[in-house]
Amino acid sequence: MLKSLHLSAVVLVLLIARSVHADDALSRQVLPKGLQIVFRETHATPLVSLELWILAGARDEGPGELGCAHFLEHMLFKGTHLRPAGQVDTDIERLGAILNAATGPDYARYYTVAPARNLSPALEILADVVRNAILPASKVERERAVILDEIAQHRATQSSRLVDQLYALTLAPLPYSHPPAGTAATIAACTRDGMKRFYDRCYVPERALLVIVGDIEPARALSESTAIFGNWQRGGQASDQATAVAIPLPRASQSHLADPGPRRAVGMAFIGPPASSPAAAVAQVTQALLGTRNGGRFAATECAAHYSPRRDTSLFILTNEGAAGDGPLRQALQRLQTSAPTESEMAAVVGREAADARLETQRAGGLALRLGTGIISGAPPDQEARLRAVTPAQVSAFARGWLDLRHAVTLWLEPSFPGETP
Amino acid sequence: MKPISVRLKIPAALLTLLLATLLTTRLPAEDRLRVETLPNGVRLALEPNQLDSFVAFTMQVQTGPDLVPADRAAGEIVAHALFYGSSNRSFEDVSASVSQVGGSLTTRRTADSVTVTCVTGPRHWREAAYLLCEALKNADFTPEALARARADIGRLDARRAVSPFLSAYNALVERTQGLIEPDPSTMDRVNPESARAYFQTRYLPSRVVFAAAGHFDSLAVMSALENMLFDFDRRAPGRASPPSAPQEPSDAPLRVPAAGDAAYALIGTQGPRAGEELYPAFVVLRTLLGGGHGSRLFRRVRESEGFGYTVGTASDPLAGGPLVAYVGWNSRRSEQDPAVADKALRRLGGQLDAVLSEPPGEEELDRARKLAAGQWTIERELPAERAEALAWSASMATAAYDRSLPGLFLRVSRDDVIRAARTYTSRRISAVALPPRLSH
Numbered sequence A: 001m002l003k004s005l006h007l008s009a010v011v012l013v014l015l016i017a018r019s020v021h022a023d024d025a026l027s028r029q030v031l032p033k034g035l036q037i038v039f040r041e042t043h044a045t046p047l048v049s050l051e052l053w054i055l056a057g058a059r060d061e062g063p064g065e066l067g068c069a070h071f072l073e074h075m076l077f078k079g080t081h082l083r084p085a086g087q088v089d090t091d092i093e094r095l096g097a098i099l100n101a102a103t104g105p106d107y108a109r110y111y112t113v114a115p116a117r118n119l120s121p122a123l124e125i126l127a128d129v130v131r132n133a134i135l136p137a138s139k140v141e142r143e144r145a146v147i148l149d150e151i152a153q154h155r156a157t158q159s160s161r162l163v164d165q166l167y168a169l170t171l172a173p174l175p176y177s178h179p180p181a182g183t184a185a186t187i188a189a190c191t192r193d194g195m196k197r198f199y200d201r202c203y204v205p206e207r208a209l210l211v212i213v214g215d216i217e218p219a220r221a222l223s224e225s226t227a228i229f230g231n232w233q234r235g236g237q238a239s240d241q242a243t244a245v246a247i248p249l250p251r252a253s254q255s256h257l258a259d260p261g262p263r264r265a266v267g268m269a270f271i272g273p274p275a276s277s278p279a280a281a282v283a284q285v286t287q288a289l290l291g292t293r294n295g296g297r298f299a300a301t302e303c304a305a306h307y308s309p310r311r312d313t314s315l316f317i318l319t320n321e322g323a324a325g326d327g328p329l330r331q332a333l334q335r336l337q338t339s340a341p342t343e344s345e346m347a348a349v350v351g352r353e354a355a356d357a358r359l360e361t362q363r364a365g366g367l368a369l370r371l372g373t374g375i376i377s378g379a380p381p382d383q384e385a386r387l388r389a390v391t392p393a394q395v396s397a398f399a400r401g402w403l404d405l406r407h408a409v410t411l412w413l414e415p416s417f418p419g420e421t422p
Numbered sequence B: 001m002k003p004i005s006v007r008l009k010i011p012a013a014l015l016t017l018l019l020a021t022l023l024t025t026r027l028p029a030e031d032r033l034r035v036e037t038l039p040n041g042v043r044l045a046l047e048p049n050q051l052d053s054f055v056a057f058t059m060q061v062q063t064g065p066d067l068v069p070a071d072r073a074a075g076e077i078v079a080h081a082l083f084y085g086s087s088n089r090s091f092e093d094v095s096a097s098v099s100q101v102g103g104s105l106t107t108r109r110t111a112d113s114v115t116v117t118c119v120t121g122p123r124h125w126r127e128a129a130y131l132l133c134e135a136l137k138n139a140d141f142t143p144e145a146l147a148r149a150r151a152d153i154g155r156l157d158a159r160r161a162v163s164p165f166l167s168a169y170n171a172l173v174e175r176t177q178g179l180i181e182p183d184p185s186t187m188d189r190v191n192p193e194s195a196r197a198y199f200q201t202r203y204l205p206s207r208v209v210f211a212a213a214g215h216f217d218s219l220a221v222m223s224a225l226e227n228m229l230f231d232f233d234r235r236a237p238g239r240a241s242p243p244s245a246p247q248e249p250s251d252a253p254l255r256v257p258a259a260g261d262a263a264y265a266l267i268g269t270q271g272p273r274a275g276e277e278l279y280p281a282f283v284v285l286r287t288l289l290g291g292g293h294g295s296r297l298f299r300r301v302r303e304s305e306g307f308g309y310t311v312g313t314a315s316d317p318l319a320g321g322p323l324v325a326y327v328g329w330n331s332r333r334s335e336q337d338p339a340v341a342d343k344a345l346r347r348l349g350g351q352l353d354a355v356l357s358e359p360p361g362e363e364e365l366d367r368a369r370k371l372a373a374g375q376w377t378i379e380r381e382l383p384a385e386r387a388e389a390l391a392w393s394a395s396m397a398t399a400a401y402d403r404s405l406p407g408l409f410l411r412v413s414r415d416d417v418i419r420a421a422r423t424y425t426s427r428r429i430s431a432v433a434l435p436p437r438l439s440h
Helices: A002-024 A068-075 A087-093 A116-131 A137-154 A158-171 A184-189 A192-202 A218-229 A279-290 A327-338 A343-360 A364-377 A383-388 A392-401 B002-024 B069-081 B091-100 B122-138 B143-162 B164-176 B184-188 B192-202 B218-229 B279-290 B296-303 B340-357 B362-378 B383-396 B401-410 B414-424
Strands: A026-030 A036-041 A047-054 A100-103 A108-115 A208-214 A253-259 A265-272 A303-307 A314-320 A409-415 B034-037 B043-048 B055-061 B104-109 B114-120 B208-214 B254-257 B262-268 B311-314 B324-330 B429-434
Touching (some): A036 A218, A036 A364, A047 A116, A068 A192, A087 A116, A087 B362, A108 A116, A108 B362, A116 A208, A116 A218, A137 B262, A137 B324, A158 A253, A158 A265, A208 A218, A208 A364, A279 A314, A279 A327, A279 A343, A279 A383, A303 A327, A314 A327, A327 A392, A343 A364, A343 A383, A343 A392, B034 B218, B043 B218, B043 B383, B055 B383, B069 B104, B069 B184, B069 B192, B114 B383, B143 B192, B164 B254, B164 B429, B208 B218, B208 B383, B279 B296, B279 B324, B279 B340, B279 B362, B279 B401, B296 B324, B296 B340, B340 B414, B340 B429, B362 B401
Parallel strands (some): A253 A409, B254 B429
Antiparallel strands (some): A047 A108, A047 A208, A100 A108, A265 A314, A265 A409, B034 B043, B055 B114, B055 B208, B104 B114
């Protein structure tokens, strides 16, 4: 009897352990045609987040295709073989959800959050948009105007203009030197044929990742996804045509550009590690330690540190939109290079990052975004453990090695108002 | 011995199986809404969900409208100084508590209310609740506290000024509510005495709702809040001065400067508060006009005309804010057509008019109703969102009202939408955000 109870107790413990950790488990599957699927269960609210990521960002644009990644993302909503223009939105909104999309340096991303009971019809609509687009020529010119309006909105903040210009100056002629949204010139030059080539080449299952997070059992999510995406045919080309191009470290330089903003602003760019590099975690901690006006060493100033790890070369950028110019940026760098941060400062920074991540991933959509960003950029898993393992000495060494002022590309935006914009 | 062993083995296995089933079956979230009014008039509304990872407390005070600039200035500074020291605890103590509870403490002010929400981990709920109750009872307004509050307000203003849309939106909302933004000298004149007077006369128990949502034990939280608030017995001294009449909104479009190439046009209308008869119809109307990519504004302005990227409607509906229809475009269009801003306003106004001249058909209405109901769930995904919605709901109607909304949205008829449009969208105020080189 004791043996029997002992065995029962073991079974019980195992079952309890399974139930406790069910929400934390990440399941991954690759369908035979190459589509990767990632599931994560969360049950606080009856919602499910669906994200379809395609390796089809600015990085993947070939000659003559600049701006196509973003333009195409808009054109996918202009009708499919199954639904006329507008029907996709009406259909998904009747499910209580809104379908949206975004283009980044490495990806195009189509996403929605829907009531979990509507998983199947929402997946079907998502698949229709991405797989069956007709790209009607009659809609191209009207959408071009919309995208130019969008670019103007993106350029409304001085910080965006500064970061875009630093990428352009530092990384030309790589595709990463172009803003993922395109520029007025590249969008003006996009053609329907160019977009169609890009679509046929990049929108294939072996370049796609489906992330499902929410109040859904993985087995059901897998069976629904397989039923809807299982017959998506391979593209037949190399899975990732874009190749990383090593660029030489730039020499220190100073440039000035006229800008419509009311104040002078300055930015300094350094070549930083890609997402897959072990140094990416050190770069992220360094960025958080310097921070922005909201926290870190730059708190209550107009300075900010920026680092968004990408698949290939990523920039580490420091900006100051205040009156003090580049002095505070240089001083902050010098301090980091000459003395390592204290253990307590490091603990506070990493603790803040972890807390921010926990808050951000409370939403099914926030968690799906984080999972998708990590996988698509090639970042190793277990982000929090990697951040916690970073030491003060590594931060100081990173500042000396990667943030060397002899390789800083410095850009000044000079106010052009009153008068004409550049 | 053998038969005994068999008899015992079977119940043991059954017991184990039963326990295992119970423990591995996901228990439904405890979702019972608990509502209570304390003897001093403070209303409590708790909605636990053990599947959440966080707990959120919202303290809402219906301070009443600030119709003169001096009151508005005092109200603004008091709201931002609430946590900069209490007569029982130093600023440093309070700061340490804020960090300990996770540091997520947000304050939001409307024309006549203050809403403070604190989010923390389940283990720290008591500290978060204490922090809010302490501020409510014993906030003090020393010169240092006021200076910190002014610095906070300055930083918020600077952040808003960076966004032309937010600048225009805030200016429009203030105008629709007849408010006058206090000028810097009025803000400077707020002193510890005027701040304390404002606090003592507006932050009264009968005007307070405390709401909690997320991972907590409702019995423990209810009991703790009762204990923490039992001695909150502030009463309004004498008769309050009669409120002045709100400013009559001007019809002239507001003009807001915008940096960069972006330009925006906005039109604001009136709006009902949660609990009012036409509130569900108003939300469906807002969705029909500008919610989602199937809305009239998106389809007719952006998709059919190719004008604007950001197109839609916004509102702060539970608070009774206006419905704001907006469109953003590239201001360089103005170089080809200087009248583009006026045309943008006419496009928005035309769609508001069209609700009456081209009432929605059943298919269009069906999309709007279902999207409004679906978005209700999405907008309450986080404990903080649920706690705030609960507080608004308890302040404006009943705590249970918010939960009834998805069902009410699905029952809105075409006539209801037309009635809401007639009632709330006839009086309009507009705003335009343009780069300075074009704003003449």
